[in-house]
Amino acid sequence: MRRLTRSVCLLGVAVLAAPLATEAYAEKVGEIGVDWAGNDIVIEAIPDPEVSGVTCHLAYFERGIIDRLANGNWFEDPSNSAIECQRTGPITIGNIDRSEDGEDVFRASRSIIFKTLRVKRIYDEANHTLIYVAHGRELTQGSAKVSISTVPVGDAVERR
Numbered sequence: 001m002r003r004l005t006r007s008v009c010l011l012g013v014a015v016l017a018a019p020l021a022t023e024a025y026a027e028k029v030g031e032i033g034v035d036w037a038g039n040d041i042v043i044e045a046i047p048d049p050e051v052s053g054v055t056c057h058l059a060y061f062e063r064g065i066i067d068r069l070a071n072g073n074w075f076e077d078p079s080n081s082a083i084e085c086q087r088t089g090p091i092t093i094g095n096i097d098r099s100e101d102g103e104d105v106f107r108a109s110r111s112i113i114f115k116t117l118r119v120k121r122i123y124d125e126a127n128h129t130l131i132y133v134a135h136g137r138e139l140t141q142g143s144a145k146v147s148i149s150t151v152p153v154g155d156a157v158e159r160r
Contacts, residue, residue, distance in 0.1 A: 024049045024106045024119075026058065038064020046106050046119060048130075053091035054151050056132050058083050058106070060117060081117055083134035085149040091156035098123050105132065128154045 030043035040062045048054045060081040097103035102122035122131040134147040 026106060026108070029057070034061075037066040037070065039067050040064065047088075048085075048105055048121065050094035050096045050105075051091060051121070051130060051153075051156075052094070053087055053089040053156075054085055054130065055088040056083055056085040056105070056119060056149065058117075058119060058134055080145050081134045081136070081147055083119060083132055083147045083149045085130070085132045085151050087151055091151075091153050093123075093153065093156050093158045095159075096121065096123055098125060102131075102133075107137075124150075128152060128156075 024046045026044035026046045028042060029045045032041040032043075033039075034041055041059055042062050043057060043059045046056045046058055048056065058081060100122070102120045104118055105121045106119040107116045116137050118135055118137055120133045120135070122133065123129075124131055130151045130153055132149045132151070136145050
């Protein structure tokens with residue numbers, strides 16, 4: 001019975017992780033302690049997996065264990081974030097979604113099940129600009145916490 005339970009759990013994890021396989025990997029590049037309770041601002045570098053030459057830096061708040069114990073909200077971090085994206089080399093645009101909805105470049109869980117922090121890329125073809133939007137997404141309600149960064153791509157090479 002334990003083997004079956006473990007197999008089902010592993011299968012569930014694999015199914016949940018599959019959509020993340022095509023998204024960017026974030027590398028932690030900084031961490032700033034903001035108080036005695038262990039709360040931090042974490043800064044991650046996220047290279048766009050489909051647009052070489054663009055790197056985004058995402059900063060977000062991560063609650064410490066003392067804050068979690070004191071406030072009782074153990075399994076959730078705030079969805080506050082800030083994003084800045086820059087040209088870090090020659091830009092080559094790959095096979096990207098060109099619709100108004102854009103596509104997720106990165107996402108990370110901010111609670112056990114219901115909340116994610118996402119970075120979405122939208123291509124403004126008329127203005128030759130990539131738009132990166134960091135926002136929280138919750139199962140039950142949306143979040144007004146949003147941050148935006150743009151990268152002009154006037155001389156980018158397009159690879160389709």
